[in-house]
Amino acid sequence: MRVLNEPYSAHLESFINYLTLERNFSRNTRDSYRNDLSRYLVYLQDTDKRIENIVLSDIQVYIVELHDAGLGERSVARNISAIRSFHKFLVREQILATNAAENLHQSKPSLSLPAVLTVDEVFRLLDAPMQEDPPGKFRLRDKALLEFLYATGVRVSEMINLQQSNCFLDAGFARIFGKGSKERLVPLGRTAAEWIQRYRQELRLSLSKKDSGDYLFLNARGGKLSRMGAYTIVRHYSVSAGITKKISPHTLRHTFATHLLEGGADLRAVQEMLGHSSIISTQIYTHIDRSFIKEVHKTFHPRG
Numbered sequence: 001m002r003v004l005n006e007p008y009s010a011h012l013e014s015f016i017n018y019l020t021l022e023r024n025f026s027r028n029t030r031d032s033y034r035n036d037l038s039r040y041l042v043y044l045q046d047t048d049k050r051i052e053n054i055v056l057s058d059i060q061v062y063i064v065e066l067h068d069a070g071l072g073e074r075s076v077a078r079n080i081s082a083i084r085s086f087h088k089f090l091v092r093e094q095i096l097a098t099n100a101a102e103n104l105h106q107s108k109p110s111l112s113l114p115a116v117l118t119v120d121e122v123f124r125l126l127d128a129p130m131q132e133d134p135p136g137k138f139r140l141r142d143k144a145l146l147e148f149l150y151a152t153g154v155r156v157s158e159m160i161n162l163q164q165s166n167c168f169l170d171a172g173f174a175r176i177f178g179k180g181s182k183e184r185l186v187p188l189g190r191t192a193a194e195w196i197q198r199y200r201q202e203l204r205l206s207l208s209k210k211d212s213g214d215y216l217f218l219n220a221r222g223g224k225l226s227r228m229g230a231y232t233i234v235r236h237y238s239v240s241a242g243i244t245k246k247i248s249p250h251t252l253r254h255t256f257a258t259h260l261l262e263g264g265a266d267l268r269a270v271q272e273m274l275g276h277s278s279i280i281s282t283q284i285y286t287h288i289d290r291s292f293i294k295e296v297h298k299t300f301h302p303r304g
Contacts, residue, residue, distance in 0.1 A: 004038065004042065011086075012034065014089075015033070015089050040086075080104055115251055125238055132240060140203040141207075142233050148192050160227060187273070
């Protein structure tokens with residue numbers, strides 16, 4: 001897990017001290033709170049959220065991501081409890097004026113989703129690395145990365161841990177290992193496969209070091225690309241493409257699923273590609289799909 005910066009780390013330590021000195025919580029309980037809240041605060045940090053500006057919908061999006069990552073109901077409930085207690089403490093200490101987590105509930109919010117890109121926005125984003133002037137040093141890697149995310153809908157953690165040996169470019173598939181090393185095959189598509197091949201041949205060889213391992217996507221030092229590195233790449237090219245929505249790698253996962261459903265894909269097939277253990281997790285995208293259908297009806301039907 002990434003190191004927390006100030007003020008996130010200071011707020012977390014103050015809360016843990018409170019649990020120790022005033023609530024007399026056991027070490028195991030404190031460790032659970034620390035682990036859950038560290039992950040939450042890393043999410044805020046990675047998405048450039050200032051804790052004083054957090055609103056309920058921001059936390060709901062995070063809870064959706066926990067479900068999407070495969071956490072069970074009990075684990076999600078524990079995370080929600082930790083977040084609510086943490087925000088209550090920050091209000092008590094007058095660090096925050098209001099408690100954004102006060103009305104946070106266990107049920108997974110189905111409508112509080114991150115932004116979904118239109119097809120035009122996706123194409124602009126995917127084209128951005130090769131259109132920059134002057135051309136970026138890592139544009140081939142970035143182009144391959146963006147194409148891969150949109151082609152497969154994988155989680156960012158699955159993407160940064162992808163090994164070259166699990167990319168079957170000729171067959172057009174990648175072997176993905178999700179939560180608990182659960183394995184699935186996802187289609188790459190011809191375009192993503194071509195850009196990955198070009199990146200491997202023209203750039204990755206020069207980035208690779210003795211200890212790079214077999215990771216597909218490398219950073220400037222030859223190490224495995226980090227979650228924050230992937231987030232920075234997506235944000236950089238979204239600005240270059242003139243996209244005003246605040247997006248992240250997870251946005252491309254949502255967009256992947258939404259565009260498939262809008263195109264008539266079977267929900268079970270989308271579930272398999274996303275690596276959801278339950279179709280309930282996949283059904284979150286049907287809300288977006290219904291909104292799209294309603295908008296089409298309103299636009300084109302004579303009585304819409």
